[in-house]
Amino acid sequence: xxxxxxxxxxxLICIAASGCAGGAGNLPQLSxxxxxxxxxxxxxxxxISVQGLxxxxxxxxxxxxxxxxxxxxxxxxxxxxxxxxxxxAIASRLLERKIVLEPKVTAQIQTYRPFFVLGEVQRxxxxxYVPGMSVMTAASLAGGYTxxxxxxxxxxxxASTEGRATSDTPxxxxxxxxxxxxxx
Numbered sequence: 001x002x003x004x005x006x007x008x009x010x011x012l013i014c015i016a017a018s019g020c021a022g023g024a025g026n027l028p029q030l031s032x033x034x035x036x037x038x039x040x041x042x043x044x045x046x047x048i049s050v051q052g053l054x055x056x057x058x059x060x061x062x063x064x065x066x067x068x069x070x071x072x073x074x075x076x077x078x079x080x081x082x083x084x085x086x087x088x089a090i091a092s093r094l095l096e097r098k099i100v101l102e103p104k105v106t107a108q109i110q111t112y113r114p115f116f117v118l119g120e121v122q123r124x125x126x127x128x129y130v131p132g133m134s135v136m137t138a139a140s141l142a143g144g145y146t147x148x149x150x151x152x153x154x155x156x157x158x159a160s161t162e163g164r165a166t167s168d169t170p171x172x173x174x175x176x177x178x179x180x181x182x183x184x
Contacts, residue, residue: 027155027164037082041174042066043113046078048090051104059110072099083107112173117142119179120149129173136167138177150182 040046042064050056053072060068066079073093078086087105094103112129115138122143130137135154145151156165157176171177 027162029164038109038173040078040081040083040086041113042079044078044109044173045111046083046086046107047110048105048107050090050094050100052100053094073097083109115171115173115175115177117177117179119154120146120181121179122146129171133171134167135165135169135171135177138171139167139179145179148181150180154179 040062042062045059045061046068047059048056048068048070055071056073058070060070062068062078067075067077069075070090073090076086076089076093078089081089087107090105090107091103094100094105112131114126115129115133116124116126117138118124121139122145124142127138127141135156139145139149139151139154151167154165154167154169155178156163156169156171157178158172159174165177
């Protein structure tokens with residue numbers, strides 16, 4: 001009887017332990033290094049200036065189509081581009097339309113698109129991104145971990161990838177950070 005009971009207890013412990021991983025065990029580890037160049041996406045707000053063209057100097061938000069609508073050049077695709085690539089694209093449009101012979105375009109990110117924290121935090125939801133964030137700072141913004149939270153690992157969904165993350169893993173704009181529950 002003790003052997004069967006002991007085996008049953010061992011099996012229950014294994015099942016419980018595998019349940020704690022919440023499916024994260026088979027996910028690849030996300031890189032601890034942030035990407036070299038930030039890529040723009042829907043929701044990013046930019047301040048764009050064109051020297052000599054006051055009508056174009058304004059704050060623009062990248063729409064859900066991944067583009068910005070600007071006077072004189074119409075719609076400019078922005079999603080997936082770096083700031084420098086967007087500046088070049090706008091300058092090229094100005095040259096194509098012969099609006100300016102030597103366009104000088106500058107763009108700055110005013111507000112990054114939000115990131116999201118789900119799961120075992122006090123206040124799950126969307127939060128404004130601040131450069132240099134980690135999983136730990138994201139959880140802190142969301143009111144901290146609950147008493148059931150697994151504080152050692154999390155899952156981050158980023159664009160078309162998903163992976164395991166530690167408390168030091170960088171969080172990027174648009175990320176979905178899921179803090180899992182632990183039983184131990």
